Amino acid sequence: MSHAETIMSNPELLAGLVKLTKEAGDVILKIYHSNHFDVQKKGDESPVTAADLAAHHYLIAGLERLTPMIPVVSEEDITSLDIGRNNSSYWLIDPLDGTKEFINKNGEFTVNLALIEANKTIFGLVGVPITNTVYWGGQYLGAFRQEQNTSYPITPIECVKANSPIRVLASKSHLNEATKILISELGPTTLLQAGSSLKFIRIAEGLADYYPRLAPTCEWDTAAAQAVLEGANGSVKQTSGEPMVYGKRDILNPHFIAMGLS
Template sequence: MTILADKDLLALAARLADEAAEIIRTIRARGFETVTKTDSSPVTEADHAAEAHILRGLRAATPYIPVIAEEEVAAGLQASATPSYWLVDPLDGTREFAAGRDDFTVNIGLVRDGHAVLGAMALPAYHQLYTGGVGLGAHRTDKQGTQAIHTRKPPAEGLTVLASRHHADDTRLAEYLNNQPIAHLGNIGSAVKFARVAEGLVDLYPRLGPTMEWDTAAPQAIVEAAGGHITLLDGTPLIYGKADWKNPPFVCTGTR
């Protein structure tokens, strides 16, 4: 059995995320149906097809690393954290996808000893691919090629903030932002918000509503590789391996 180095694991995750993005674009172009899962969240053919492709690729190339994937868990697969494991969200932002909006992603992250250490995130509608990891830097690949990305220091005129589209009326958001210098506040869906922090377009993404570990592992690795930070509201790190895979509220920031 070949044990892959982290740079090769990141290349694997990047390739599979990019291929899954193409699967999603193909299904979107020809049309699809949306059904509701038992937790009242939506799921589509694209979620299942993208996840199946990613799982085949990860399990073939890294049989020694378990994979925790959103739709398998939703289908009843029981899994628990191990020292290392992949976390896969094949289509983060299904509501955005189903509504015909562009803010949805493919997330493949690797957790080691409770920390997100590398990840790949594709933005299918934007034809963008983000990658990052400990000691590997953070990069964006698009039609112009591949370039390193970095978070930015907040500008003097105030913070650019992105928050969840589906929790825009959460009173906790206004309370959290109170007394902070805000130049612009926008609301979009999915993990796209992390990408905009990682590449230095946005300064702050407060997430006060629910998320799951597969929503955040890949984005966290990318943001932190780009110089940013993801912490709980008390300033402690967002870590992985929770029994129910649920994250508490957190804040994603750029360079401090």
């Protein structure tokens, strides 16, 4: 039995992971609503805030408690990258995906936890702090949503079949010329925009159809939401048609296309 199957068959463990994702979002929101957060630059010039680091530490402690046998790779710990290259099974987390959206105060940021096995993402949790919602799922495991502020029921989610015009998602921060050209070749389209891993989630919920990404992303940007989308019967493939690969020597993803039911 895979770690993902173990999680899905253990209601207490699953609930603990959903709760951890939600609580990491609460840690982020406390800083978000304070209006006092310093923005620093990492070595690659990408921004990082106190919220990224606070969520990182909260998730690391929680995962060590809930799944002590599974090592963790985090965007906010560059020394952890070798774990993914040298272990067949590990957590891959992005404690705050959409730091630019966080800084711009538009609410479109997420908490991403993905379980990687044999270079594939097999289970993921995506928290949306601003709506107090957590999504989770994986290929052949289904996909689910739960609002966390009260005892809301767990709701299955699923992609829908695309109709014309195709609802195409593009990044708010990275809509480049190559993406515009690809979209123009699809025929009638309606262009939607969303930040962070929410683009995958929109497709998984049946609110969009197609997300081409012809600009740089890292493995931790995509793994969790890809698992949720695949659980909702969607797909994420390289533009070559090959599957996405995790735990590579180069943490950058190839260009890819995420989509629902064609």
